[in-house]
Amino acid sequence: MNRKKIAVISGKGGVGKTSLVASLASIAHKDEEVNLIILDCDVDAPNLALILPPKSKEEVLTQDTFTTKKARFLEEKCVQCKQCYDNHFCEFSALNWDESNNVPIIDYLACEGCGACKVLCPEDAFEINPVKSGEIISYKADIGFPLIYGKTKLGSTTSGLLVSEVKERATALKEFSDANLILIDGPPGIGCPVIATVSGLDYIIAITEPTPSGLHDLSRAIEMVNQFNIPFGIVINKADLKSASQDKLNEYIRKSNYEILGEINFDLAIPEAMSYAEPVVDYAPESVASQAINKIYTKLKHIISEL
Ligand code: SF4
Ligand code: SF4
Structure with missing residues (x-):
């Protein structure tokens, strides 16, 4: 056969x-x-x-x-312009704003690793990495x-x-x-x-x-x-x-x-x-x-x- x-x-x-x-x-x-x-x-x-x-x-x-990718926030590069949050870079509602530290925070469960935040942030303050899936x-x-x-x-x-x-x-x-x-x-x-x-x-x-x-x-x-x-x-x-x-x-x-x-x-x-x-x-x-x-x-x- x-x-x-x-x-x-x-x-x-x-x-x-x-x-x-x-x-x-x-x-x-x-x-x-x-x-x-x-x-x-x-x-x-x-x-x-x-x-x-x-x-x-x-x-x-x-x-x-x-096989999964997730965004990682690079705080050292961020100039706290808040564009990522105000301009809704993330279509998956995975980017929120941490008012006390004045930086974005990523909801890792919601993040689809699409890379939009990395492309749109003027300071290149996100990277996209493979994670264990x-x-x-x-x-x-x-x-x-x-x-x-x-x-x-x-x-x-x-x-x-x-x-x-x-x-x-x-x-x-x-x-x-x-x-x-x-x-x-x-x-x-x-x-x-x-x-x-x-x-x-x-x-x-x-x-x-x-x-x-x-x-x-x-x-x-x-x-x-x-x-x-x-x-x-x-x-x-x-x-x-x-x-x-x-x-x-x-x-x-x-x-x-x-x-x-x-x-x-x-x-x-x-x-x-x-x-x-x-x-x-x-x-x-x-x-x-x-x-x-x-x-x-x-x-x-x-x-x-x-x-
Ligand atoms: S757009 Fe980039 S630089 Fe501006 S607050 Fe968001 S992560 Fe920081
Ligand atoms: S990689 Fe895509 S899904 Fe994840 S936080 Fe950035 S914009 Fe949102």
Whole structure:
């Protein structure tokens, strides 16, 4: 199999994305035809490592990332003209005025590092510096394959860049040259991090559930994926949930002629497996959910082998 890059995304969080990724990863790892690398690009809330922990804590590699920039005020250069505050140099309201010391002060959480203050200050009393924006953590998971994920630092506004960096660092892993399946736990939503995740992928799995918000968020996620022209399939979690939304979801998928990759009925084995921090396919291999996920894997493998 040629190398394929696949992400599981969801328009919203809490619909079973990470749980599905962990189980697909476990099945793929047992597949002799597959050499797997797994990425968690949900950098604002990376949870996959909880279910797929490292084999050995000593081998966990943590690297800082510096994808965020922030302004720094250089008091020695300031002539206290107050133009930066009075003329609203900062569009992000990150520049305030310290009346007692008669100098500007920077709200570092609000600062986007845009550089306007540096350009506009007549005395060049600001500089823009990269600051730590997060971490990239990589290790061999206890069930045997490399896992790499990013984690944003509180206040960092560059989650999309961190996602790109996670993808880039994965290519530097020694296992990358032999890997023929890159499986990604994507971020929820349709913003920068998910756009950075899906760019350059071969296939997307969009997971949803039959609720009003599930349908709404799925349609937004698909709209985004369609911009990239990437083939995708839909997984419906809690597919047997009887509700008016279920009919609407089925109608939406049927009318749009979208592919259903699989359906997972409600199964208590899933939350139980999560509470033991295990993929459900390992925790309860005979459960209804595990059988459904195995079917999804088989279908997925067939689809990607034909891409
Ligand atoms: S514009 Fe520059 S020199 Fe004037 S108060 Fe602001 S930082 Fe100081
Ligand atoms: S770098 Fe941009 S966002 Fe930060 S304080 Fe200066 S003007 Fe505001």
